[in-house]
Amino acid sequence: MNFDLSEEQQLLKDSVARTFAKSYDFEARARILASPAGWSRAAWMQMAELGLLGLPFAPEDGGFGGGPVETMIVMEAIGRALVVEPYLSTAVLAAAVLRHGGSPALRARLVPQVADGCLILAFAHGEPQARWELSDVATSAERVEGGYLLCGRKSVVVGGDVADMLIVSGRMSGPPRHPTGLGLFLVNGSAPGVTIKAYATQDGRRAADIRLDSVFVADVDVVGDPAGALPVIARAVDEAIAAICAEAVGAMDEAVAMTVEYLKTRQQFGVAIGTFQALQHRAADMFVALEQARSMALFAVMSVAEKNPQTRAIAMSAAKIQIARSARFIGEQAIQLHGGIGMTMEYKVGHLFKRLVMIDKEFGDLDHHLDRLAAGTSLLEEA
Structure with missing residues (x-):
């Protein structure tokens, strides 16, 4: 099996390594961590200009059609430079949810904004009682006229404090840990009923605990099957x-x-x-x-x-x-x-x-x- 990078992949690797070496050395990272926000909007926009934020999305959705190897190349460079911007939460985790669960209309609405660096996403799924069991979701999603009401808590949402939009998992039916009955819902980070408690993690990144009190989500903001998201x-x-x-x-x-x-x-x-x-x-x-x-x-x-x-x-x-x-x-x-x-x-x-x-x-x-x-x-x- 050939593990050599293609010419385009090698160019991507060189470009990302060169950019981080020039503008994201350890001293620059320390200044970013010491800033009030704890991350750099300028560095984020530089990633957008390099095409890194739109890398995993298909061209027809407004992305650049990268695959797992391209993501690997970028993430290795992020690991070397200890980049603290929310790339993993937005361009990997939330991007994967959108690609595999979002409708064409939803992707057309969100992907160009993500690729341009204008929209930061976070995936709010983990809960205090769940540990790492993906089906353990107690947050409720109640059907109401025109949409859903979400009630519950999400813990250690990486990038949750800086996200413009949250992709939130909620349970439509069934007991906790049941593999069916789960839905995914797009929630504005500043929507009524959303309470965000932000903090820095031990490695310098940002996370948040999020409370949802009767947060309304319109039907148009449901990500995929509202009862089969697992x-x-x-x-x-x-x-x-x-x-x-x-x-x-x-x-x-x-x-x-x-x-x-x-x-x-x-x-x-x-x-x-x-x-x-x-x-x-x-x-x-x-x-x-x-x-x-x-x-x-x-x-x-x-x-x-x-x-x-x-x-x-x-x-x-x-x-x-x-x-x-x-x-x-x-x-x-x-x-x-x-x-x-x-x-x-x-x-x-x-x-x-x-x-x-x-x-x-x-x-x-x-x-x-x-x-x-x-x-x-x-x-x-x-x-």
Whole structure:
């Protein structure tokens, strides 16, 4: 199988890497985090100008027709630069919900605005009691004349505080965790009855807890089947898992590169510490863990198009497990080999480790995916 990038994909990779290297170095990121908003509208519009926000959408919807590989390329660059703008929540997760669940009319209305950087989306699905069980939705969606009334709570909505529009899941019928009866609804972030409690997460990103008190949603703002949204939700989350696996590879790659460079320059007893064989072995182990993670991230990207939801979910869990294991090992080794400087707020490697820890918790942690993999069909049986 050929894993080489096409000419267009290589151009995309070079362009994104060059842009982030020029305008999104670690000092620029620190200034963005210190700003009142905690993210940069200028950086967001620069992503729009590069075509990154419209990348996953079809050309007929106003996008650029990119696929999972193009998303992987961008997310790796985001991981290296520790970009804090809501790209994952808007251009990956919410974009996947729109692509797979939205009607042509809804996509025609929203996609051009997303691609231009004028509309920020967030997917409000997780709830306090649900952990990572996608069908566990207690938020109610009651049918009324002309639309629906939403009541409930959503927790840790990444990008929820800056989103102009929220895609909210609600239960039309059935008990909690029932696979049917779920709908998706487009809600204005400033609509009456919407209360948003914003906060910064440990890795510098932004999230929000959202309360919905009898929020009215018109029929025109229903995303897909109002009672059969779970397959769309599962597919969107699987695409987001593949994307953050790629982001983790980018962050790990940067951590390994920084550590190796530090070993070459830091001196002890008059020589570079990289000449010590024990430290060389630890750096080599970091590289092996990185390549294992890279292989599984590629596997996740290749599995995004899988039609069978169980097979796709198994692939995502397998990738997430290896990513979590490699991320912890590489992060710990990077901190230890850097010594005290690795733990300071002024040095990038500690922030890389923070982001890697948070990636483990997004869309299910290591234990969750081990349980999901154990409950599913073996990868060997699938082969």
